[in-house]
Amino acid sequence: MTIVSLPEIMDPAFQQRYGVAAFNAVDDITMDGLIRAAEESRSPLIIQISVKTVLFWGEDVIKDMFTNMASRVAVPVTLHLDHCPDPAVAETCLKAGWNSVLFDGSKLSYEENFVKTGEIVKMAGKTGASVEGELVAVRGVEDGIGSEQEGGLLPIAKEIEFIQETGIYCYAPPIGTAHGFYKATPTIRYDRIQQLVDATQMPMVLHGGSGLSNEVFSRLIALGAAKVNISTDLKKTFADGFRTYLEEKPEEYNPLKLIGSVKDDVTEMAKSYFKIFGSEGKA
Numbered sequence: 001m002t003i004v005s006l007p008e009i010m011d012p013a014f015q016q017r018y019g020v021a022a023f024n025a026v027d028d029i030t031m032d033g034l035i036r037a038a039e040e041s042r043s044p045l046i047i048q049i050s051v052k053t054v055l056f057w058g059e060d061v062i063k064d065m066f067t068n069m070a071s072r073v074a075v076p077v078t079l080h081l082d083h084c085p086d087p088a089v090a091e092t093c094l095k096a097g098w099n100s101v102l103f104d105g106s107k108l109s110y111e112e113n114f115v116k117t118g119e120i121v122k123m124a125g126k127t128g129a130s131v132e133g134e135l136v137a138v139r140g141v142e143d144g145i146g147s148e149q150e151g152g153l154l155p156i157a158k159e160i161e162f163i164q165e166t167g168i169y170c171y172a173p174p175i176g177t178a179h180g181f182y183k184a185t186p187t188i189r190y191d192r193i194q195q196l197v198d199a200t201q202m203p204m205v206l207h208g209g210s211g212l213s214n215e216v217f218s219r220l221i222a223l224g225a226a227k228v229n230i231s232t233d234l235k236k237t238f239a240d241g242f243r244t245y246l247e248e249k250p251e252e253y254n255p256l257k258l259i260g261s262v263k264d265d266v267t268e269m270a271k272s273y274f275k276i277f278g279s280e281g282k283a
């Protein structure tokens, strides 16, 4: 069994300054394709799941699928709940044995978010799970959560206080990246992530990874982004995989060939990110 906690995966990545990819799996095909990729690349991996996906399958089905698939490989993997604004959903996942959750209180006031995040940290502690925190909304809507506006920046002292005093393990800083497809090249606030890491020595999480250049990834990972979220590119690979296969083989009706082909596409995509993020060979 190679299911480990989020810190067991992110601590070495943060210390050695490589990034661990966190892909938003949506089903068995994507989950197995990603886990196989990690095994083939000898890379650690974070499987993360959106709230919509939890509501679609149920937290137990996802956990059981993950446990079974992860038990077949020798690399460390962990199961994480992505952007969750609802403490009740976070609680059901934690009770089902998930390893970590992102409590997204970015719509709340600073004070409310601080208190609620602290409560989730306590709840997670009971099952040995970890919490990612978020204070300022990352721009872009992802699976129905978020807004087209990035939240207003807070004084950095407030961010540092939130990171250090809520008990979170890692933090999603607002640094100019966005969910979805980039319409223009984003202006990244490298100074902000640097200041946060210098002040807290805690690992950061890069949201909106799909579409950034390799140079941006390298700089942010070097500054302390130890978890790099990839959702949009997985969705694209998944949908394009079906489209391409069916267009190229209109007479083919073997479902296992079709989903096998899509799974291979997902595996190849994941392996390319392990190379870029420097996690290849680290497990």
Ligand SMILES: [Zn+2]
Pocket (backbone or CB within 6 Å): 083, 138, 142, 179, 207, 208, 229
């Ligand atoms: Zn995100």
